[in-house]
Amino acid sequence: MTKKKIKSFGLWPSNITPDLFANLLKISEPVWGQDGSLFWRERSSSLTKINMAAPGSGEIHTVSGDLNIGGELLYGGGGYTTAENTLIAVDKTTHQLHRINPQGVTSDQLTSNLVSAASPRLSPDGKYALFVHSDGELDGIYIKELSSPLPAQPLNSGSDFYNYPRWHPDNNRIAWISWDHPHMPWNESYLWLAELENSNGVGLDLASKKLAAGGSGISVLQPEFSPDGRYLAYISEQDGWWQIFLLDLQTWQKQQLTGVNAEHGLPAWLQDQQSFEFSPDSSRIYFLRNQQGIRTLWSLDLASNQERMIQLDETYTWLEDISISPDGSRLALVASAADLPARLITVNLKGRTEIIRHSTPVHIPRDSFSIPEPTSWISQEGQEIHGLFYSPQNPRYCGEGKPPLIVIIHSGPTRQKWVDFQPRTQYFTSRGYAVLEVNYRGSTGYGREYRQALEGNWGVIDVDDCLSGATHLADHGRVDRENMVVMGSSSGGLTVYQILVKYPGVFKAGIVLYGIVNHLSLLQNPPKFERHYSDWLIGPYSEAEDLYHQRSPIFFADNIQDPIAIFQGGKDQIVPQDQAEQIVSALEKNQVSYLYRLYPEEGHSFKRISTLEDFYSHLGIFLEKHLIG
Template identity: 30%
Template sequence: MQIQTYGEWPSPVDAATAAAHDGSPEYVGFVGDEVWWTEPRPAEAGRRTLVRRHADGAEESVLPAPWNVRSRVIEYGGHPWAGAVHDGAPLVVFAHFPDQRLYRWEPGAEPAPLTPVSPVGLGLRWAEPVVLPERGEVWCVLEEFTGDGPSDVRRVLAAVPLDGSAAEDRGAVRELTGERHRFVTGPRLSPDGTRAAWIGWDHPRMPWDGTELIVADVAADGTLTGARTVAGGPEESVPQADWTHDNRLLYASDRTGWWNLYRDGEPVCPRSEEFAGPLWKLGQRWFAPLDGGLIAVLHGKGAQRLAVLDPETCEVVDSAGPWSEFGPTLAALGERVVAVGASPHSSYEVVELDTRTGRARVIGAAHSDAVDPAYYPEPEVRTFTGPDGREIHAQVYPPRHPDRTGPDGELPPYVIWSHGGPTGRFPLVLDLEIAYFTSRGIGVAEVNYGGSTGYGRAYRNRLRGEWGVVDVEDCAAVARALAEEGVADPARLAVRGGSAGGWTTAASLTTTDVYACGTIIYPVLDLTGWGTGETHDFESQYLETLIGPRAEVPERYEERSPVTHADRLSVPFVLLQGLDDVICPPVQCERFLARLEGRGVPHAYIAFAGEGHGFRRAETMVRALEAELSLYSQVFGLKAPGIPALELTS
């Protein structure tokens, strides 16, 4: 082992390598016996392609650039494609990101539009399609803007003709439901075709606060009748519903404080762990019923594993294999289950489980080591103690290098990572952005602060009315604990995060003295503006629970905002923002920087054209990572060979 200053170790994990491996397969599904999914292409302007796995195992990207299979419904999107075998060949319907129209694709033909371009506002958008060739329709969620404002919008279930007759005629789209709810998920049809189930909710609730599960009868003419609420409520979250092979309604609910499964209203294997998660994207799936009566499930506290549940005996058998975390995208056909799994040593892969044999194998997007795995970080899953003795869950990644160590008596710098959401969680998976820092001798700690998912409703509800307090306190508690344990250098601590994590980062820098610098990425900075028209409809009333009812505590909105306390910020920072972001718009950054003008705080603001909420282009991710490392190098007094120097202005 060679001795070298922490943060200056040579590493093969450069920013381009990390960017090339960003993102994961998503939205798996079956078309006949074949498995299909979407996959990111960072080097192709960040588009998502649709991948088909043929019977012989060959993978094919069926839609070349510039086709981009991604929905903008509720801005975070939803399941953007569906397929069926029709006349012996695949018939696929997908949403194209640039225009948000639905298109029909069949082998040997160019995609043909099924829906029109809206002449009003932000357009017509579609998600969670279900292809029904026998009806000549695709059923899905329709999000229709009625004006230019982000909340001038309605959402219903709709049926789109497969013959293309609605491509220029909005009137040819058949609406299946009235505007019963502000938000709806796509319809799930019972195997016998007689009933449809979907989920709805209304402002100011978010889907993890309270939803309603609705069932309607499907008439012979394809209309939905007798819609009734069968589960859910203001304090009961139902994030997914489906039907068993014998037409019984299966759904997840957190009525006991944990997302557990219910069949026709009766609990299935109640446990103090999660069998579902927060519905950030329409069509996320944590369970899939199998033909024989078993249920494929994701479950756990924190990280979620793939398992098979026997609802009659409550036996839960985890799938064998190296994957410790699975994304909320399951599909089942007969006894086959397809999922997307990863581990601290491998990126997300498409995995197929044969429930008859118990054999699981990688069938797509197979992980390939970009560098020697000796440079990968090794996580330590920790539980820290925060204010009032409360538990704080975190994943700590110490510096790791096969032939470097730090000098005796020197402690490494650490970066505290705050996740987005804030109703979310850090997955326990290989992330080359983390390796980018740990392989250079900079530690990383991912904090699943109070309010995170995966640990029950009580843990999730800690953030109610306390956003900007509990998250900031929990991140600081982890940072201080690592310093007190002699793990991290207390003088070289940084904090970083994106979206809600950008909020926590900015709030941490303006209300604590724990950190020497920070990286703020597409953040919320001004609650007053963000909650009054500066964000999208989905989260426009999120603050009613995170901060409190505006009508009752208006002063809290200003008091909590980092923009209000910009004068307290005294340490260097870098601010990274996409100019096309409609969730956390650039105006928030501009307002924050205006408050800082003339105060002499070293900082850099980098705005990326063509990027929205979440960077997707390889060149953007490279620039962002290198800027972040340059910031830490300058503040911590490190040498960063080969990294462009970030110019900090005051």
């Protein structure tokens, strides 16, 4: 083993570079064809396409041509579906449904008048497509008869949001999830079961519907009919965790299948996320279980109600988008770990894995990456708080003394930092920084009570939990108390600003990517999905006007003393450019040191290679000046 060279923390040369991030493929939504073909959605910096691995040879082809595939509702997801080797996909350029023949790589446009669509599902007889549609204000479950020139028709509307449309194998029943303002789907949602009927000989119409699960104060996710048609499985949070339930459609009896304190679903920021699947013979359910940010694969035998973990032959710590092959012998998953960039894999029932597609062509030795430690500490109120701690790691360099710390605050705020591949975190750790990713109260992954703690407390307990996490590490000698930086994006950026307002001098600097500074400005034209999110996070504006002012950092910018680096996209529709420019004006007025970089062509994340190179170049200079220097 080569002896490591001693070099100052933060200045280690690293082979984890911005071009690695820019060239990472985003792989999602694996789905099997009836002949054993495996399809998936693959996004590069310029186009999102559907690829296919042919059965037998495994040869990879693009089958979507020039279409730009992706669901257009919520934050994406639900881009396409397949049945009998026909694909129905949403094209983000035309906003319409297209039918794709993957064998001939041809497509035809099925609709012409849609505004935004997601989550298409083909009927068992192949004659209809069910999907979610929105015109920006009115959402609904729509149906399109594939052989008819008539436009798609609404089957159900009246709720503010829809997700997870599903067909029963008999072709005459469907299920879906809905929710309404002012709720977010993880606070309260509804699972509906409906009967269909022929509508005067012209297509199908809704005959009746009834509530199957969910309701007041209960979140439900992902309905799935068993292939034999007897059961409807779904995820419900009625016991305080997202657990899998089974509804017998003959007796209407419900059974809770999982019971450990773990999450078996993800918050519905996206359309059509798959966390479990029935086996083709309906005897088993294969599912994903999240504990402490690590997601594992399990099998549940429905006859005995016995579950077992499928131990994989590779050390993957995060799995998502589960799909089972038609013969039931393999599962497809998107898999990653802290030291393994995401890849599409298949797994047999004994845990043997095969890599189908890497997200990066660049091989970086695994010892270049830091492996996180799930950690916890006690808040000022005596509650346990969770996070992931990454030590500095570089195969060629080490430092002396205690490392500087970067506290990274996730966005959402109803999200979680997982033990998956985090290129930004690894960029820092490979250069000699320690990183704490904080899953403050309000994060998902630790049960409903932990998540609901943020109700009315956004900008308060998230601030306290991030501060106490950094202090905990410093008190235990893990990091240099005098060299700490706090970093966040979007809602995490708000937390950064609040920390710098309330606790000046604790951190040497702040780093904010498209962060919120003024709640009052955001109330003027919020996206529909989050229109009433602040009602829950802070309170209804009519009742909590003072709180909106108190928790908007822009009104207390005079308290900020520490340098800030601010990065903003000019086309950001979620946190507009004026949010960044309000705080920049205040910092300028108060003569506080700052860096401001505006990327005119970027939105609510940075994707272009030139942007990422500029971002990390300026960030490195900023950190060297204010933390290392």
